[in-house]
Amino acid sequence: MRLSLPSLLLLSACSTLPLDEPSRAEVMPSGPMLIVGFRGAPQGALDRGALRAAALLPSIRVGLFPSPQGSAQQALLQRLATDPNVAWVELDQPVYAATKGQDAATDPYRTYQWNLDLIGASEANKVNTGKGVVVAVLDTGVSSGPLDGIDGLLEGWDFVNEDGDPADDNGHGTHVAGTIAQNTGNGMGVAGIAPDAALLPVKVLDADGSGWTSVLVQGIAYAVAEGADVINMSLGTGTHSRALDEALSAASDAGVLLVAASGNDGEEGVMWPAAHRAVIAVGASDGAGARAPYSNTGPQLDLIAPGGDLGEDLDGDGVRDGILQETVRMGGWDWYLFQGTSMATPHVAATGALLMAEGATAQEARAAMLGSALDLEGVGRDDSTGAGLLQADAAMDLLLAGNKKPEAPPEDDTSPPSIGSVRLTAQGTVLFETDEPTASWICSDTFTRCVSASEVPSTLHQADPGDLESVLLFAEDEAGNTAMAGPYRML
Numbered sequence: 001m002r003l004s005l006p007s008l009l010l011l012s013a014c015s016t017l018p019l020d021e022p023s024r025a026e027v028m029p030s031g032p033m034l035i036v037g038f039r040g041a042p043q044g045a046l047d048r049g050a051l052r053a054a055a056l057l058p059s060i061r062v063g064l065f066p067s068p069q070g071s072a073q074q075a076l077l078q079r080l081a082t083d084p085n086v087a088w089v090e091l092d093q094p095v096y097a098a099t100k101g102q103d104a105a106t107d108p109y110r111t112y113q114w115n116l117d118l119i120g121a122s123e124a125n126k127v128n129t130g131k132g133v134v135v136a137v138l139d140t141g142v143s144s145g146p147l148d149g150i151d152g153l154l155e156g157w158d159f160v161n162e163d164g165d166p167a168d169d170n171g172h173g174t175h176v177a178g179t180i181a182q183n184t185g186n187g188m189g190v191a192g193i194a195p196d197a198a199l200l201p202v203k204v205l206d207a208d209g210s211g212w213t214s215v216l217v218q219g220i221a222y223a224v225a226e227g228a229d230v231i232n233m234s235l236g237t238g239t240h241s242r243a244l245d246e247a248l249s250a251a252s253d254a255g256v257l258l259v260a261a262s263g264n265d266g267e268e269g270v271m272w273p274a275a276h277r278a279v280i281a282v283g284a285s286d287g288a289g290a291r292a293p294y295s296n297t298g299p300q301l302d303l304i305a306p307g308g309d310l311g312e313d314l315d316g317d318g319v320r321d322g323i324l325q326e327t328v329r330m331g332g333w334d335w336y337l338f339q340g341t342s343m344a345t346p347h348v349a350a351t352g353a354l355l356m357a358e359g360a361t362a363q364e365a366r367a368a369m370l371g372s373a374l375d376l377e378g379v380g381r382d383d384s385t386g387a388g389l390l391q392a393d394a395a396m397d398l399l400l401a402g403n404k405k406p407e408a409p410p411e412d413d414t415s416p417p418s419i420g421s422v423r424l425t426a427q428g429t430v431l432f433e434t435d436e437p438t439a440s441w442i443c444s445d446t447f448t449r450c451v452s453a454s455e456v457p458s459t460l461h462q463a464d465p466g467d468l469e470s471v472l473l474f475a476e477d478e479a480g481n482t483a484m485a486g487p488y489r490m491l
Contacts (some may be wrong), residue, residue: 032092033214034065034073035243036080039087057221060246064214067092093239095216097140097172097209097342110191112319114287115179115306119347120393121193124354127396130194133353135180135230136223137346138216139173140209141166142201145333148189148326152181156201157222159215166203171327173201175338176234178325179346180353189326189335193350193392197357200228205235213241216273220247224254229356232349233260233279234342236271244273252278257362259349261341263296268383270298277482280352280366281386283307284344287314287321289389290376295341297384299452303373305347305390308339351392355399368395383452417477419485430463430471430488438475 033054038061055064067073080089116122134154141158144150156166168174181199182192204219205211216235223231231251251258260274262283274281275298283295284307291297292307308322315321322337329336348369355365372395373388381387421433430442430453440453442463453463472486 032067032094032212034067034076034080035090035092035214035217035241036063036065036086037061037088037242037246038063038085040085055218057217057243057247059221059224060217060243060250061087062217062243062246088242090242092212092214093237093241095205095211095213095235095237097170097205097235112317112324113190114315114321115308115323115347116191116193118285118287118289118306119351119390121191121351123393124351124396125193127400128196128354128357129184130181130197130350130353130357133194133229133357134198134200134227135194135232135349135353136200136202136219136226136228137173137177137180138202138204138219138223138231138233139168139176139235140170140205140207141168141203142173142177142199143168143328145174145326145328147333147335148178148186149183150177150181150192150199151183152196152198153177154198154200154226156203157219158203159218159222160203160206160211166201168201168203168328169207170205170209171329171336172205172209172234172338172342173203175323175325175327175336176232176342176346177201178327179323179343180232180350182325190324193347194353194357197350197353200226211235213237213239213244217241217243217247220244220251224251224256228256229362230257230259230349230352232346233258233273234340234345236261236263236274238263238269238271240272240275245276248273248276248278252362255362257349257352257356257365259345259352261345262298262301264294264340264342265296266294267296268298270296270300275300277476280348280369282341282345282348283384283386284339284341285389287312289374291385292339294339295344299383301383301386302370303348303386303388303390304376305344307341307344308337310337310339347392348390351390351395354392355395358396358399360399364399365395368399371395372398416481416483417475419473419475419483422473422485422488430473431460432473432485433460434475434483436477438477440473440475442471442473 080086144153158166181195181197184191184195202219204215258279260279262274262281263271270281273279281300281302283304284292285304286292286309310320310322312321322339323343326335352365370387372391375388376385417438418435423431470487470489476482
């Protein structure tokens with residue numbers, strides 16, 4: 001098999017995101033938007049207020065407005081802030097693809113896919129190959145290559161160019177999609193983890209791998225409306241977004257399994273949307289199964305999966321330890337090695353597809369993957385590797401055995417925990433109580449930094465905010481319900 005371009009090209013993290021359910025006939029203006037949350041139906045509020053939106057997302061009561069600059073922007077913000085129909089307003093934020101680097105490979109065979117062996121993918125495939133499950137890939141688009149290909153590719157939509165051709169003009173999305181559902185057993189190239197799953201391509205990032213939260217929200221809503229069972233988001237932003245919160249919560253409520261990359265900064269701080277409680281936040285491992293040095297950490301991290309390390313060749317096969325898939329770069333198709341949490345994320349999405357093909361709900365699939373992960377650092381969850389390294393075969397065994405420990409949250413348990421008795425001590429610590437055992441943490445009021453709170457005992461929580469001047473308090477019970485209190489200004 002032909003492989004070429006043996007050069008190493010490191011990429012910075014850069015991506016773009018979509019919105020909810022705009023009419024396909026509308027052409028979205030380029031550039032950032034103002035994102036507005038309404039108290040009631042957006043259309044009714046617009047009719048009463050004579051506002052003109054570029055797109056409406058009725059399912060999450062959000063409207064997108066072209067954003068003027070300078071004094072005109074401030075005037076519009078003031079007008080919206082005083083409108084009784086408006087609940088909140090936020091500025092659009094950039095989103096980035098979570099790829100750390102890439103390289104051309106020297107051999108296309110399955111034997112170089114150490115990543116599939118590391119998670120036990122072949123054993124899981126003895127049970128099923130993902131048939132009947134729809135996985136949406138929100139990325140730079142997806143194309144089916146001429147060398148190996150992806151037979152299960154659906155039509156999809158391009159939210160960047162607003163048309164029905166979500167072809168990949170970057171290569172990132174196709175590489176991600178290949179890990180999920182590359183043609184397998186065809187005597188060509190490489191394998192995918194869930195090769196019989198259907199792939200829904202949703203282009204939310206441009207040719208540079210960049211975009212906006214306003215676009216990402218549209219893509220999430222579109223994927224839900226099109227019947228996606230799993231949504232893969234190998235992208236992220238460092239800024240919290242209320243609109244993104246609403247879109248992710250709506251997708252989770254619809255029974256969709258959400259999976260996203262933690263980020264490639266090699267420091268504490270899980271990117272959004274991975275930091276959302278309903279999303280499985282995925283870090284990256286190297287070829288030995290240890291946390292890759294670039295993989296972000298933090299209390300929201302759920303587990304790690306193979307992301308690769310192009311600086312290593314731990315198995316001594318002469319090929320660097322990246323993730324190998326077919327994709328297109330600068331117009332040329334080949335099998336390429338990429339690395340990053342972007343590459344780790346589809347391992348989890350594809351394993352989730354295998355579990356859901358076996359009848360698991362999104363909650364059950366999540367519980368099976370977290371409950372069977374290979375614990376790596378100490379005993380139990382930690383901020384560096386979450387629950388541990390993904391094990392697709394063990395997750396399938398756990399599901400089939402009916403031993404879903406930790407148990408999937410009961411669907412009828414929707415009451416959030418309560419937070420009370422907040423005390424800010426002169427020693428600089430925060431104490432607070434909850435009405436039931438919870439996981440808890442404190443965050444800055446801009447969500448850029450979070451610190452886990454210890455339990456003393458399980459309903460009394462203590463944390464040291466360090467140099468934070470004000471904090472928000474968070475608690476999450478065993479059913480996944482969350483509560484927030486604050487902000488509180490430190491003494």
